[in-house]
Amino acid sequence: MNRPIGIFDSGVGGLTLLDNLVKALPEESFEYYGDSGNCPYGTKTIEEILSHTITIMDYLTQKNCKMIIVACNTITTNIIAQLRSIYNVPIVGMEPGTKPAYMHSTNKRIGILATAGTINGQLYNKTLDNFNDKAFFISQIGTGLVELIEKDVIEHAAMKEQLSLLLKPMIESQIDTLVLGCTHYNYLIHVLRDVFPYPIEIIDTRDAVTKHVQRLLQDNQLTSTGSEQIVTITTTGNLEMLNQILKRLDLPDSNIHFNKLPADKK
Numbered sequence: 001m002n003r004p005i006g007i008f009d010s011g012v013g014g015l016t017l018l019d020n021l022v023k024a025l026p027e028e029s030f031e032y033y034g035d036s037g038n039c040p041y042g043t044k045t046i047e048e049i050l051s052h053t054i055t056i057m058d059y060l061t062q063k064n065c066k067m068i069i070v071a072c073n074t075i076t077t078n079i080i081a082q083l084r085s086i087y088n089v090p091i092v093g094m095e096p097g098t099k100p101a102y103m104h105s106t107n108k109r110i111g112i113l114a115t116a117g118t119i120n121g122q123l124y125n126k127t128l129d130n131f132n133d134k135a136f137f138i139s140q141i142g143t144g145l146v147e148l149i150e151k152d153v154i155e156h157a158a159m160k161e162q163l164s165l166l167l168k169p170m171i172e173s174q175i176d177t178l179v180l181g182c183t184h185y186n187y188l189i190h191v192l193r194d195v196f197p198y199p200i201e202i203i204d205t206r207d208a209v210t211k212h213v214q215r216l217l218q219d220n221q222l223t224s225t226g227s228e229q230i231v232t233i234t235t236t237g238n239l240e241m242l243n244q245i246l247k248r249l250d251l252p253d254s255n256i257h258f259n260k261l262p263a264d265k266k
Helices: 015-024 046-062 073-086 098-104 122-129 145-150 157-172 183-195 206-219 239-246
Strands: 005-009 030-034 067-070 109-114 136-141 177-181 201-203 231-235 256-260
Touching: 005 015, 005 046, 015 030, 015 183, 015 206, 015 231, 030 046, 046 067, 046 073, 067 073, 067 206, 073 122, 098 109, 098 177, 098 201, 109 157, 136 157, 145 157, 145 183, 157 183, 177 183, 183 201, 231 239, 239 256
Parallel strands: 005 030, 005 067, 030 231, 109 136, 109 177, 177 201, 231 256
Antiparallel strands: none
């Protein structure tokens, strides 16, 4: 079935997952929508998140996407059930990362860095409840991190200072495993390793989501065959900044098409 796979995020965070998917599924084409003009979502109300997300979902379904991936933990944890009740298309959300963190941790002291929207979400807390009696978890809202990443302020002193402040309770608690509960934070993996004064296991769920997508394509007979891979990236943000951030990834330049839309302010 030679229709594109849709993938969207509040901004550039989901591009880190798109990077994985493009490599793992070379015969599949993708429609990516990054809502940078309305980013961040982590501080928005559920009503605001749903309103923006409906706009994006409508756009991707109009593009005839055969599957849609919600590459945003905040959206996944708060409204993915509603989306599945509205749209008749397979919808994949982000994995919480709690189980792999528990399995990797040696001392069972685990940190979770996520947005306020994710940490306050029902799905996040329900998942965490399954492990609370087995391990010590310390959750931290990544205040200001998404905004800095959207501006490509990653290796700068401002980012390191903010991370040092946010991660201090985790370091004092001597966590040995850190869960990245936001796809934007995947850009920070090397910076996070520098901030921690000791070796740390970092869990992001891109590989798990990619494998899940592969299984769903096969199980639902949606796999494309013999088609050229085309990647379209639509943004409501700044195209120049988007191109700057794309330099951090390994997406093939030759097959990428860009599209700029106005931010749907609500």
